[in-house]
Amino acid sequence: MIQRFLHARNFLACILAAATGMALYFRAPFPDTNLFLHVMAIRSASAFLFFKYSYTLFLYTTPYIVYSVLLSGIYIFALKTTRKVRAGKLPLYPGPAQRANLSLVVGELHHQCKQIPSETPHWLVIPERGLFTGIAIVGAVGSGKTAACMYPFAEQILAYKATDKDRRIGGLILEVKGDFCEKVREILKRHDRLQAIRAAMQECRRNLPNLVERLMQQIEVRSAMAGLNPDKMIAASGGRARHDAGLLRLMARGLEEAKDEEKLAVAAAMWNEFRIQAVREGWFAENGVEAAAMSHHTSTIVPMLSATPAARWRIDSTEVSCQR
Numbered sequence: 001m002i003q004r005f006l007h008a009r010n011f012l013a014c015i016l017a018a019a020t021g022m023a024l025y026f027r028a029p030f031p032d033t034n035l036f037l038h039v040m041a042i043r044s045a046s047a048f049l050f051f052k053y054s055y056t057l058f059l060y061t062t063p064y065i066v067y068s069v070l071l072s073g074i075y076i077f078a079l080k081t082t083r084k085v086r087a088g089k090l091p092l093y094p095g096p097a098q099r100a101n102l103s104l105v106v107g108e109l110h111h112q113c114k115q116i117p118s119e120t121p122h123w124l125v126i127p128e129r130g131l132f133t134g135i136a137i138v139g140a141v142g143s144g145k146t147a148a149c150m151y152p153f154a155e156q157i158l159a160y161k162a163t164d165k166d167r168r169i170g171g172l173i174l175e176v177k178g179d180f181c182e183k184v185r186e187i188l189k190r191h192d193r194l195q196a197i198r199a200a201m202q203e204c205r206r207n208l209p210n211l212v213e214r215l216m217q218q219i220e221v222r223s224a225m226a227g228l229n230p231d232k233m234i235a236a237s238g239g240r241a242r243h244d245a246g247l248l249r250l251m252a253r254g255l256e257e258a259k260d261e262e263k264l265a266v267a268a269a270m271w272n273e274f275r276i277q278a279v280r281e282g283w284f285a286e287n288g289v290e291a292a293a294m295s296h297h298t299s300t301i302v303p304m305l306s307a308t309p310a311a312r313w314r315i316d317s318t319e320v321s322c323q324r
């Protein structure tokens with residue numbers, strides 16, 4: 001509250017000066033009756049008027065200067081040192097694949113002269129023209145030059161118009177160690193996969209709209225198995241798949257394919273989840289043959305697991321009763 005007043009200190013000084021000036025105007029008016037001033041008025045009316053109006057003006061300006069100095073003093077010495085500025089919210093991050101023009105977001109833009117966060121920060125963006133010059137990243141070994149700059153910068157550049165064969169960015173990488181090339185290859189592969197998802201969804205929406213939901217579920221499961229970033233996958237497929245018994249079945253099947261002990265344990269739990277959800281959705285009856293077959297299938301997975309505590313815990317915690 002006080003800070004807000006002090007931010008508008010000039011306005012506040014004006015109001016206080018107006019009030020003080022008004023009070024002084026009535027309490028200490030211009031002494032017209034003074035003998036010397038009277039003589040002056042007779043001898044030179046303009047000089048008299050000059051003094052009279054100057055006097056009235058000073059009744060306002062002098063308090064203004066005093067208040068202004070006082071409030072500025074409070075602002076500088078009393079409050080500014082303890083003032084805490086809370087960093088404002090950044091605008092939505094412009095996704096590299098959605099950018100209309102080539103640009104590189106290298107960080108956040110706060111106060112340029114003060115070491116405090118801004119209440120209205122922006123993204124620090126290098127536009128296309130700036131990208132034709134070199135960029136130097138300076139820091140000690142292990143300070144994150146590669147992890148925090150090279151990889152995300154390469155990702156942004158390569159994601160730009162990645163689906164447009166004529167406009168996407170090509171380049172030549174020369175490096176000594178070779179691991180950056182590997183990383184770039186992985187980035188490109190990921191964007192190819194995302195592009196394939198986009199194309200498949202587009203095609204399905206156009207020609208087989210009743211299968212869109214099932215395709216989305218397939219994509220969600222396969223992407224999770226391939227370790228694709230879920231947010232990017234959701235953006236590419238245009239939404240989240242419906243989480244129903246069908247999705248649980250796909251996930252359980254996928255996990256079972258992995259032949260990895262941890263994943264098999266989760267698959268067993270997932271089959272159980274599927275059985276419960278499928279009964280809830282009316283796929284089959286709780287005590288029916290199908291439910292029994294499901295329990296039997298789950299029980300065939302369990303012997304494949306060595307009884308590691310982690311695997312046991314996962315199964316117990318999801319109430320898989322397949323040892324019966």
Ligand SMILES: Nc1ncnc2c1ncn2[C@@H]1O[C@H](COP(=O)(O)OP(=O)(O)O)[C@@H](O)[C@H]1O
Binds near residue numbers: 145
């Ligand atoms: N800000 C950070 N937070 C967590 N880990 C970091 C950070 N910066 C770097 N690292 C990790 O430190 C290691 C070295 O970073 P790297 O980018 O290779 O450094 P540089 O290229 O500057 O030598 C990497 O394993 C990286 O993941």
Ligand SMILES: [Mg+2]
Binds near residue numbers: 145146147
């Ligand atoms: Mg490095």
